[in-house]
Amino acid sequence: VPALATERRFAQRLRECLEEEQLLDARYQLQQVPGGRVALPVLEEKLSQLCPPPEMPCELLRIQDPVPSRAARRRTPAQKLRDELRPLLGGTWSEELERDVPHAWQRHGDLVLLSEDSFKAAPWERLGSALWETVASALGARRVARRGRVMPDGMRTPSVTLLLGQDGWVEHVDNGIRYEGAVGCGCCGEGAALTISAGSSRYTFDVTKCMFSPGNITEKLRVASLPCSGEVLVDLYAGIGYFTLPFLVHAGAAFVHACEWNSHAVEALHRTLLLNGVRDRCHIHAGDSRQLQLRDVADRVNLGLIPSSEEGWPVACHVLRKDRGGVLHIHHNVETPPAPAPRQTPALPAERGSPEAAGSGGEAQRPAGHRGKETLAARLRPEWQGWAEATATRIQGLLAELHGRPWCASILHIEAVKSYAPHVHHLVLDLECRPVLP
Numbered sequence: 001v002p003a004l005a006t007e008r009r010f011a012q013r014l015r016e017c018l019e020e021e022q023l024l025d026a027r028y029q030l031q032q033v034p035g036g037r038v039a040l041p042v043l044e045e046k047l048s049q050l051c052p053p054p055e056m057p058c059e060l061l062r063i064q065d066p067v068p069s070r071a072a073r074r075r076t077p078a079q080k081l082r083d084e085l086r087p088l089l090g091g092t093w094s095e096e097l098e099r100d101v102p103h104a105w106q107r108h109g110d111l112v113l114l115s116e117d118s119f120k121a122a123p124w125e126r127l128g129s130a131l132w133e134t135v136a137s138a139l140g141a142r143r144v145a146r147r148g149r150v151m152p153d154g155m156r157t158p159s160v161t162l163l164l165g166q167d168g169w170v171e172h173v174d175n176g177i178r179y180e181g182a183v184g185c186g187c188c189g190e191g192a193a194l195t196i197s198a199g200s201s202r203y204t205f206d207v208t209k210c211m212f213s214p215g216n217i218t219e220k221l222r223v224a225s226l227p228c229s230g231e232v233l234v235d236l237y238a239g240i241g242y243f244t245l246p247f248l249v250h251a252g253a254a255f256v257h258a259c260e261w262n263s264h265a266v267e268a269l270h271r272t273l274l275l276n277g278v279r280d281r282c283h284i285h286a287g288d289s290r291q292l293q294l295r296d297v298a299d300r301v302n303l304g305l306i307p308s309s310e311e312g313w314p315v316a317c318h319v320l321r322k323d324r325g326g327v328l329h330i331h332h333n334v335e336t337p338p339a340p341a342p343r344q345t346p347a348l349p350a351e352r353g354s355p356e357a358a359g360s361g362g363e364a365q366r367p368a369g370h371r372g373k374e375t376l377a378a379r380l381r382p383e384w385q386g387w388a389e390a391t392a393t394r395i396q397g398l399l400a401e402l403h404g405r406p407w408c409a410s411i412l413h414i415e416a417v418k419s420y421a422p423h424v425h426h427l428v429l430d431l432e433c434r435p436v437l438p
Helices: 008-020 044-049 077-092 095-100 122-127 129-139 214-224 244-249 263-275 310-319 368-379 382-403
Strands: 002-007 031-033 037-041 058-062 105-108 111-114 143-147 160-164 169-182 193-195 202-206 232-235 255-260 282-286 300-303 326-335 407-421 424-435
Touching (some): 077 095, 077 129, 095 122, 122 129, 129 160, 202 263, 214 244, 214 407, 232 244, 310 326, 310 382, 326 382, 382 424
Parallel strands (some): 232 255, 232 300
Antiparallel strands (some): 002 037, 002 058, 105 111
16 A cells, blocks of 8 residues: 655644545555654555645655554445445546445345446446456455346346356355355345345355345245145245245145246256255246146145236136135235325314323324224225235136136235335235135
């Protein structure tokens, strides 16, 4: 690291001069050097601007083992990344390049997955492999990849470019399940990388060929808690095993028929089942689930496809046990117009000395439990209930037509998984379907 060495008595004045001219490299501490002098680190890209006052004798030298400053040790990963990149570009650093450096990324073990719009400016291209090696070093990774747009091939194949490293195979730990595979999607907060981890389950997959959706973690946890002991389940859109694994590992399903048409996801699912020791309790049906020949086997069917799993509804009805039916978990994106602002009704002032007056501002205070019920009711939007009821009616009709006798479809639960887009929510309907006894 370049530094200006001066006598101790001049060190503070020189520091003030360097700070004023924005030449001091605040990433490193001032250090003592031979001769009783003090060395002040300076920015490499601004060496040509150095012009110390003539009354302060200085020598330009290099500190071989610079010590990070206290502020540098508190840097966020995003700040550290920028600090490491600046020296690569020297005096050409600009606001445009600053905007091109990501604030967030997804971490998959030793692989960092960057967003599609990062490092697109021409100066980065000229750096070649030095850029990706610096990024990996700054973020504590060994491999670097960059996302592109998801391909419109019906399989949601990610367009991911591996920039540093030999392959894109990664492993995830999720609620006690081991997933092995290749990186596909995700996000994280400002200056921090996201590691998808919640327990000790492991998924494996290749990030350049398969998607991984961390936004579904709440639904995976919910599925893991369902009472499925002894049941046979059909997972019509298994992917790399997002829901297949929780049903097998945690919910206690006796057997799962997993359907998937993406050959790369099939390979990842096979590896993941082996990793978790449940390969013998799952049959993988490779191909289009609409052509599935299974009949009358399932106590439960998972239809985890968005924006709509409607094309799989007839298949789900066919695989349900015709003697006693079962439960369908139907995923769907439902449009929800913005809720109108609640009307403000003026509250009557409470009498002084009354219990209600103890609240803030003298307004009447409702019990906490009552407020919680109001919030819960507000979450169940009319549009969600309407979609669930329409779906139940449609499924009930399909089952009656298929079996030639009446069936009953009852709404057990509506789960809001996540906001998919503005005013669009990813929902799951738990629908209990039973034949009506004569």
